[in-house]
Amino acid sequence: xxxxxxxxxxASPLGDLTLARGDAGLTGLWFADHRTPPSAQALGRxxxxxxxxxxxxxxxxxxxxxQRFDLPLAPVGEAFAQRxxxxxxxxxHGTTTSYGRLAARLGGPGYAxxxxxxxxxxxxxxxxxxxxxxxxxxxxVGYAGGLWRKRFLLALEEPAPDAAGRLx
Numbered sequence: 001x002x003x004x005x006x007x008x009x010x011a012s013p014l015g016d017l018t019l020a021r022g023d024a025g026l027t028g029l030w031f032a033d034h035r036t037p038p039s040a041q042a043l044g045r046x047x048x049x050x051x052x053x054x055x056x057x058x059x060x061x062x063x064x065x066x067q068r069f070d071l072p073l074a075p076v077g078e079a080f081a082q083r084x085x086x087x088x089x090x091x092x093h094g095t096t097t098s099y100g101r102l103a104a105r106l107g108g109p110g111y112a113x114x115x116x117x118x119x120x121x122x123x124x125x126x127x128x129x130x131x132x133x134x135x136x137x138x139x140x141v142g143y144a145g146g147l148w149r150k151r152f153l154l155a156l157e158e159p160a161p162d163a164a165g166r167l168x
Contacts (some may be wrong), residue, residue: 004022004023004044004045005020005021005022005027005041005042005043005044005045006020006021006022006044006045006046006047006050007019007020007021007028007038007043007044007045007046007047008046008047008048008050008051010051010054010055010058012058012062013062013152014031014145014149014152014153015031015032015033016031016032017029017030017031017032017058017126018030018031018032018034018038018043019051019054020038020042020043020044021050021051021054021074022044022074024072024074025071025072025073025074026054026071026072026073026074026075026124026127027042027074027075027076027123027124028042028043028075028123028124029054029123029124029125029126029127030123030125031125031144031145031146031149033145033146034125034144034145035120035144035145036120036121036144038123042076042123053071054071057069057070057071058126061126061156062156064156067093067094067157068093069127071127073124073127073128075122075123075124075128076123077118077121077123080106080114080118081118081121081122083106084102084106084114084115084118084119084122085118085122085124085128087102087105087106088102088119088122088128088129088130088132088133089128089129091129091132091133093129093157094157094158094159095132096132096133096134096138096154097132097133097134098133098134098135098136099112099115099116099119099133099135099136100112100136102115102119102133103115116142119133119142120142120144121144122144125144125145126153129153130143130144131143131145131149131150131153131154132154132157140154
């Protein structure tokens with residue numbers, strides 16, 4: 001990570017979120033019981049004043065007023081993982097994709113397991129929407145923050161019906 005890394009903890013409808021950022025942008029957003037918690041080095045020093053932009057966008061997202069985050073991102077990971085995380089940013093709000101479809105987009109169906117591993121190591125939960133990846137049969141499988149959080153996020157993003165009950 002470059003330069004001075006700072007972190008904070010924010011309350012959310014999904015429990016406390018730990019955030020970290022460096023000079024280049026947001027490096028991490030983890031749940032309190034995240035499957036792969038951040039290291040002390042990934043968190044740097046505590047600074048509760050450095051995350052107003054992230055807190056505001058998360059608040060808008062949880063209120064249903066934001067579909068895409070507009071933050072500088074700087075996740076740390078190997079080149080293939082970076083490609084997976086970039087592809088996740090292209091999965092539209094309110095939709096899902098499968099590991100297989102992401103793998104095909106990134107080089108072929110044989111990449112599905114590697115896509116799954118990179119997806120599970122996504123250090124920017126919610127912001128890089130790994131919750132939008134489901135099994136090939138549509139089943140909710142794997143989420144570093146727990147399947148209950150994945151269900152919550154997908155339900156939050158469901159398209160709202162109009163007054164006549166039609167989906168937009």
